[in-house]
Amino acid sequence: MEVSWETSVTDSINTIYLLFSAYLVFVMQLGFAMLCAGSVRAKNAMNIMLTNVVDAVVGSISYYLFGFAFAFGDSNPFIGTFFFALKDVPNATYDYSYFLYQWAFAIAVAGITSGSIAERTQFSAYLVFSFFLTGFVYPIVAHWVWSSSGWLSPSSTSPFLGSGAIDFAGSGVVHLVGGVAGLWGSLIEGPRVGRFDAFGKAVPMRGHNATLVVLGTFLLWFGWFGFNPGSYDKILVPYPSTTDQGNWTGVGRTAVTTTLAGSTAGIVTLFGRRLLVGHWDALDVCNGVLGGFVAITSGCSVVEPWAAIVCGFVSAWVLIGLNIVALKLRFDDPLEATQLHGGCGTWGLIFTGLFAKEEFVxxxxxxxxxxxxxPYGLFMGGGWGLLAAQVVEVVVIIGWVSATMGPLFFALHKLKILRISAEEEMAGLDISSHGGYAYMGHPDESHPRYYAEYMQIRRQ
Incomplete structure (x- = not known):
């Protein structure tokens, strides 16, 4: 069949845009690596950087062999296609560029979970859970919400509750999945050695390099412009009743709502933490910014810019509040990944059910x-239908990830391949598992305890 010149140009532009967005999302892996490396102690820097690389390389194979087929294959994701997703997925619209874009999302989920169990996890455990999470757990959720045949998909011919769940770029599909998986990993492993004293009071274990944290935050911010606006996988889609509107009109608005939510969350966290701890903290602000991005990711395409500011304001307090609760419960997540991605991701889904605008939907x-x-946002006059669908998405994601990743982490724990020994943890994963520290000479003389541990190991 002959293809017109206009169609060929349109398809080319759509493909280039989608691939460019995939590259931006992939840059987020570098952002995760820098953020995680800076947020841990120097003696574990090499380990955390290696785990971020492993999340990408293992996730690539797992998602190719299993994940993409589960996410976008047969209408029943438990039967039919298993291997070689690019060949088996029976839909011509899912081409190589679409695979690459979805792959970049899949490996981000494993990166979120890795942060929750940092500084105390055996390297072999990362290999196992990364493969399972990207190849099976995450893709099933992606199928439910993003596949046209998914039961929660807003693009379904018979959407759930008349609307389906609106999770445009993945507050739930990506961030809540990663956050819940990290929750179970952290709970089963327990806190790091020395994180809480004999009376249950938290002992500060600050990351060793604020520069890397800030660099990672800005790289993630940059990548989020592919994560959210890039989810318009076909930008040259003209609307039938107009001559001057199409998906391209929403791309800029989506980038603006993303920016406003993250910026608002950052400034609120800055002043909120200043009131609580008595000083300005760049690291807290970075996590606040990311929390705002996580929250707006669900509704970025269907809300007004002013609503994005509301989203960011609330997400900052969600993060601050959950961090306080985590310390009281002696829950140890070095990257605050569970609170940030799980808590703010949940708020983002609820926010969409409250503020989505019908025109944008x-x-x-x-x-x-x-x-x-x-159906659209409750506060915008759209009734309860969309909000109910959003709540259902939250519940089923928490249930599904808990039913799969919880037993996996428990099995790894029982097999004694999850957590390292207390001795190795005190010495640092770099020297015990990776042949030496990430930095020349010794980890950091400005931290006497690390230096003493290092010298003791050298004398041995």
């Missing part, structure tokens, strides 16, 4: 067709 999911009516 129709644009994002019905290509701007005139005469279409869809």
């Amino acid at each position: 129709v644009q994002a999911y019905n290509s701007g067709e005139s005469g279409v009516s869809r």
